[in-house]
Amino acid sequence: MTVADSRREEILAWLDEVKDPEVPVLSIRELGVLRDVEVSGDDVVVVMTPTYSGCPAMHAMEVDVVATLARHGVPNVRVKTVYAPAWTTDWISDEAKAKLAAYGIAPPARVEADELVPLRRRAPVACPYCHSVNTIVRSEFGSTACKAILFCNGCHQPFELFKAI
């Protein structure tokens, strides 16, 4: 491992402190928004990709990246935004999905081959609170671009689903 490699690993570990403000249980690394860190001497480029084209949390995350690294004594940080490959919920690990469920957000299923099947005609989603699959889609769109709103007939709780895209 070269010096640059170990520096990169160190910076990636620090960036695990940066959470998505709208899903504060996941770090930007677990979410897949953090793509890479490029180290060249004192200059650090953090490569990020947005979840959705209009994600309003992106700016907050970029500011947070720069502030977090500044706290660790890394001053020359630039954020580079890339759009390809396009972000997918398939990048969220099983471990991170378990964190989402524990937080009360039903994790995304694997992205299906036929994306044009309406949400309400898909396999039922398990309630993150009582695990009942007797749930219904209340709204295909939710409080943020990445979520839908469901309702559990088992425990009579509304809950959010992380949309699979």
Added chain:
Amino acid sequence: MSGNRERTGNREQGTGNGDSTDGWVAGARPATATSGIVENPFFEYLLRVADDRLVLGHRLSEWCGHAPILEEDIALANIALDLIGQASLLLKLAGEVEGKGRTEDALAYFRDAIEFRNVQLVELPNGDFAATIVRQFLFDAWDVLVLERLTAASNQALAGIAAKALKEAKYHVRHTAEWVRMLGDGTAESHARTQRALDDLWPYTTELFLGDAIDAEAVASGSGVDVESIRPRWREMVEQVLGEATLTVPKDGFAPRGGRTGRHTEHLGRMLADMQSLARAHPGAAW
């Protein structure tokens, strides 16, 4: 061309030649318009892709706080957010391609109606919920086909934005197609309103499939879509959903056009007056 809706209306630039179908009359073309002689065809092409999204996104955002049910209020605002986000990325790219230092905000807020390159379909007033849903469905079905092709664009930045937008567009069309089915195959009232909306909006869909030299050049460079070639697939998708919705596919006939070269309905100028007012009253405003 006749009638009120398709006549060019513009707050500042005067009026277009209402009888011409291929551009502005000599001498009537404002210095800022790029229709006619085009300096940078790819910039022009990117404006077309971007402006459809910016204008439709703004129209949808007008529903925020006014939709018939809370879930649809959220849905329309979310779709608006996706479209405006896509427009922002595309206008940023367009500004870089133009190379004159214009940012995405400069292009969104400091162009007049005549400089917008969106199809007329997206600038029409929202009408009732049925009209908004029908327009959105007709656009979304087209948009999925356009974006699928742009993911293979030779311009890597455009291909990347398209791949991202395609995921969003598929979610949109799934949602709006479901609503068309529910409204069309719903009550007598919802059926009648949806059929009326379809009849009113159908003529404006022709423009989605009209290519010109700008499109041809983008296609030749490997970064464009031959819009005429996607029409059969679009019709197939649309007719299937309309059939399930018990709606009648209108006949093709009268077909307004001109948005791609800056000739718009009177509605766009009014919409922009609202959309651009803050940025123009307070240049450089930020939060």
